[in-house]
Amino acid sequence: xSGPAFFQTHMGQRFYEGTMPQLVRELRRLNDxxxxxxxxxxxxxxxxxxxxxxPREPSPGDSEGP
Numbered sequence: 001x002s003g004p005a006f007f008q009t010h011m012g013q014r015f016y017e018g019t020m021p022q023l024v025r026e027l028r029r030l031n032d033x034x035x036x037x038x039x040x041x042x043x044x045x046x047x048x049x050x051x052x053x054x055p056r057e058p059s060p061g062d063s064e065g066p
Contacts, residue, residue: 006012 007016
């Protein structure tokens with residue numbers, strides 16, 4: 001196959017610099033929401049929440065930009 005690699009194209013740059021970081025942020029947000037949902041469901045069911053579902057503090061390396 002000839003021509004530039006995907007990451008060298010305008011679409012590739014947009015994907016790696018914009019789309020992919022946004023996907024990561026949304027997946028992290030989804031996971032946080034699911035953890036909160038599990039905690040609430042466990043409380044409603046009268047179970048003690050598992051320690052692994054406690055909200056975590058974002059670490060400095062978690063940021064993907066503004």
